[in-house]
Amino acid sequence: xxxxxxxxxxxxxxxxxxxxxxxxxxxxxxxxxxxxxxxxxxxxxxxxxxxxxxxxxxxxxxxxxxxxxxxxxxxxxxxxxxxxxxxxxxxxxxxxxxxxxxxxxxxxxxxxxxxxxxxxxxxxxxxxxxxxxxxxxxxxxxxxxxxxxxxxxxxxxxxxxxxxxxxxxxxxxxxxxxxxxxxxxxxxxxxxxxxxxxxxxxxxxxxxxxxxxxxxxxxxxxxxxxxxxxxxxxxxxxxxxxxxxxxxxxxxxxxxxxxxxxxxxxxxxxxxxxxxxxxxxxxxxxxxxxxxxxxxxxxxxxxxxxxxxxxxx
Numbered sequence: 212x213x214x215x216x217x218x219x220x221x222x223x224x225x226x227x228x229x230x231x232x233x234x235x236x237x238x239x240x241x242x243x244x245x246x247x248x249x250x251x252x253x254x255x256x257x258x259x260x261x262x263x264x265x266x267x268x269x270x271x272x273x274x275x276x277x278x279x280x281x282x283x284x285x286x287x288x289x290x291x292x293x294x295x296x297x298x299x300x301x302x303x304x305x306x307x308x309x310x311x312x313x314x315x316x317x318x319x320x321x322x323x324x325x326x327x328x329x330x331x332x333x334x335x336x337x338x339x340x341x342x343x344x345x346x347x348x349x350x351x352x353x354x355x356x357x358x359x360x361x362x363x364x365x366x367x368x369x370x371x372x373x374x375x376x377x378x379x380x381x382x383x384x385x386x387x388x389x390x391x392x393x394x395x396x397x398x399x400x401x402x403x404x405x406x407x408x409x410x411x412x413x414x415x416x417x418x419x420x421x422x423x424x425x426x427x428x429x430x431x432x433x434x435x436x437x438x439x440x441x442x443x444x445x446x447x448x449x450x451x452x453x454x455x456x457x458x459x460x461x462x463x464x465x466x467x468x469x470x471x472x473x474x475x476x477x478x479x480x481x482x483x484x485x486x487x488x489x490x491x492x493x494x495x496x497x498x499x500x501x502x503x504x505x506x507x508x509x510x511x512x513x514x515x516x517x518x519x520x521x522x523x524x
Contacts, residue, residue, distance in 0.1 A: 212244045214252075215261060217295045221254035223261025225288075230266045237264045238273070238282055245275065255298050263288065272495070277305045279337060286493045287462045293469045300367075304472055307366050308334045314361070315394040322346075323354045330358060334366075334497060342500045351501045352384060355475050356391045358499075360400060362473055363419055372496070373422045374476040378443035381408050381422050384477070388420060412438055414470070425476070425487045432460045432493060460489045471496045478502060 215223040226241040245259040264271045271282040326343050333341045345351045362368040375381045385408045391400040407415050409423035412431045430438040474496045
C-alpha cells in the first residue's frame with residue numbers, strides 16, 4: 212500500500228493493483244491498512260479517512276467518514292488541497308445530504324414538490340445518478356434552481372454545474388437564477404451566491420453556480436484557452452450527429468475532478484448518456500438529469516441501480 216500524506220500527516224491509503232485486477236474485492240484489504248497504522252506515524256484520526264484502489268486505468272475511492280462509505284469510481288486522484296479541506300470538515304457532503312431540513316412548499320406546484328422530495332431521497336441514499344422527468348411547462352428549471360439553493364445552503368455543496376444544450380438556454384437559465392427569490396428570507400439567489408455563465412474557458416473561483424454548454428466544458432478539458440460562442444448555438448447532439456462516436460477525455464491537471472459537487476444537465480435525453488458521457492464522468496459529482504422526454508438510450512446507458520427515475524407528468 213501507498214500512504215497519502217497532507218501536511219505531513221497520513222490521511223489515506225492507495226492500494227495499487229496490476230491492470231486487469233477486479234477492484235471490487237480489494238476494499239477490505241485497503242480498510243485493514245486504514246485501521247492499523249503504526250502509532251509512530253503522524254496521522255489524522257483513529258482511522259484514516261480516504262481509501263483508493265487503483266490499477267492505473269481504473270480507480271475507486273471512498274471516504275470512511277460517509278454514513279455508508281461506498282466505493283465510487285473516479286477519473287483520477289483528488290487534489291491534496293481537496294483532501295486537506297475535506298479532512299477538516301465536521302461532516303461530509305453525503306452526511307449533510309442525509310440531514311436536509313424540510314422543504315418549504317409554499318409557491319411550489321405539486322409536481323415540483325414531488326420531484327424535489329424524490330430527488331433528495333435519491334441523494335440521501337447516495338445514488339450517483341438521478342433523472343427528473345417533468346412535462347414541458349411544468350417548471351423544470353425552477354425546480355432545479357430551488358434544489359440548487361438547498362444543496363448549497365443546507366448541503367454545503369461548494370459548486371454546482373448547470374449544463375444546457377445550447378447558448379440561448381444558458382441565458383434563460385441565468386435569468387431564472389437571477390429572478391429566483393429564496394423561500395426563507397426572500398432575497399434573490401444572486402444576492403446570496405455568485406452565478407457565472409461561462410463566456411470564456413475560465414471558471415471564477417468564487418462562483419457557486421456555473422452555467423455552460425457541454426461543448427465548452429469539453430473544450431476546457433481539452434486544454435483550449437478559448438471557445439467561440441458560435442459553437443454553442445447548436446445543440447450538443449446536433450454537433451455530434453454526423454460523428455456518433457462518444458467523445459474521449461484525458462486527465463487535465465489544470466481542472467480538478469472535484470471542481471463540482473453536483474452536475475445538473477438539462478435536456479439530458481439529447482446528449483448526456485452516450486456521446487458526452489466521459490465529459491460528465493470526469494468529475495466526482497452527483498449527476499442530475501432533467502428531461503421532458505427521455506429516450507431509450509438515456510435509460511439504457513445507466514445501470515438500474517444507479518438511475519433513480521423520477522417521473523412527473
